[in-house]
Amino acid sequence: MPTTPLLDGIASPADLRRLSPFQLKQLADELRAETIDAVSVTGGHLGAGLGVVELTVALHHLFDTPRDTLIWDVGHQAYPHKILTGRRDRIRTLRQGGGLSGFTKREESEYDPFGAAHTSTSISAGLGFAVARDLKGADGHVVAVIGDGAMSAGMAYEAMNNAGALGKRLIVILNDNDMSIAPPVGALSAHLAKLLSGKTYLSLRDHGRQLTRRLGRGLDSKITRAVEHARGYLTGGTLFDQLGFYYVGPIDGHNLDHLIPVLRNVRDAPNGPILVHVVTQKGKGYAPAEATADKYHAVVKFDVATGQQEKAPAAAPSYTKVFSQSLLREAARDDKIIAITAAMPSGTGLDAFAKAYPSRFFDVGIAEQHAVTFAAGLACEGLKPVCAIYSTFLQRAYDQIVHDVALQKLPVRFAIDRAGLVGADGATHAGAFDTAYLGCLPGFVLMAAADEADLVHMVATACAHDEGPIALRYPRGDGVGLALPDVGVPLEIGRGRVLREGTRVAILSYGTRLGECLAAAERLDAMGLSTTVADARFAKPLDRALIRRLAQHHEALITVEEGSVGGFGSFVLHALADDGLFEAGLKIKTLTLPDRFQDQDTQARLYAQAGLDADAIVAVATGLCRPAARRSAMAAAAGLRLVPGHASGTVPLHEAST
Known part of the structure; x- marks a missing residue:
């Protein structure tokens, strides 16, 4: 444990405000050490x-x-903020079941006024807080901290454009941690930022504007524009000025002697939106992080002294890696295949594609809407775009999926990573809704891989499909250890498969819960409940013949999926009703993720809580079959036998064999 005498005395930010500038520097060092250790x-x-x-x-x-509102964009950089705001005693429960969230969360603390785990929302939310403050006649500052990476999303500029037009008092801190906007900064730029943020300059600027107005509107406009452009040329702030923000910076975000005077000036400035450009270093102060390309963006448990992460050897390749390798093989055979991602090349496994085929790879930044419509344009010209985007991030592009892809029947391929529960990242990153929100769109083909071998074939299926949009979903984590096929073979669209045959219970799985379904079937068989297990493979189009067969020849039908209510199970129920298969004696249960947002925990515990493990499936099956067993006994006493799917529900015993 690090030695932290100053930090030990900080119970809330009020304690922090009593420290001297010299003490603040020591506190920062202690806070960094505590964050690393936690x-x-x-x-x-x-x-x-x-x-x-x-x-x-x-x-x-x-x-x-x-009282002043502080909003962190995304929230994954807010661990030091949590330590300073009364949550230090729980900081070593981060991302654990029942512990602190890895992001900002309203339910967790009054110091988290806005929950965030998806990027580029802070300025829009901050403007909402600022407008609400003024409408209520309240006081106080609103500060939004947004990273330079998040500025690649159009939403940030939409918010800035609106904020600039409204002219509300709003402070935006642009945390530039990749040198993507400005060159290295030093004493001169810090002095310039302090000067330009001071009351003297701001007052002179306002007096100058009043003077030029008296000299005529045209002259006023020309002089004001010339002054602002000159300042923008020196500081790099022209773009933000044009959006209506007063730009200050760049300044060194690790130098408190530079940072505090500028932020104090900005805090005390007159009304209007201000953007402060702060340059920081990702991973600052921890040598192993500073030395890596991703600056230890996301890590598992690690040794503080060496930085060595405790990654257990995987028994099988991850689904993401299998997708990546499969797409590379398809791309080698077909030069029309194009790979697209939205700022997640390594997360989606497309970094390997980028190295192999740089001219056919596009990282569009945090711009999922653009990624989808960009892919639609490529598809119009006969190319084969593959959009690899996390399930929860794809939600951001829903209108483009509907209007630009589905409506025009364009063959855009969607590789949906992180489908299902994701564990420590919690509800914000859980891929629960993609089957439901894509399945309602006409002409969409939806697939879910049951294992890594199946994923290889589904990648080939998507690449070969040219008759409209198609999506394949696969989870976070490693496969089950199956041998991978050398070549992916396109599957027959809308055709499932039966893995084991039984007579009483039918389990129809969609996705990687298949292993739990098979485990449940083994236990049910041992209990005398002969069980069929089928893998639907497709949620749309459904294998209606398979569903009909399962419904007509079993007492109970259970669908299992790692998705929300309104997804695969709902489609099956609709098909059964359509085909008139809700007959006497057939019991049906759809197992889905619960109709609520699940907090972070291990994936295994989350699936158990959701009722999607083998124990839950066995419990559901036995519960469904107990009433059927009682009815069978009653029917036998009357000289009849239950036959699910038969028009009357029963037939004389001597006819049961036929």
């Missing part, structure tokens, strides 16, 4: 938090949080 125990997002330690200290020192 994440070494829990794993999580490390690099981004280390980059904003000084900024976090400065903001809580200068602003009266929580």
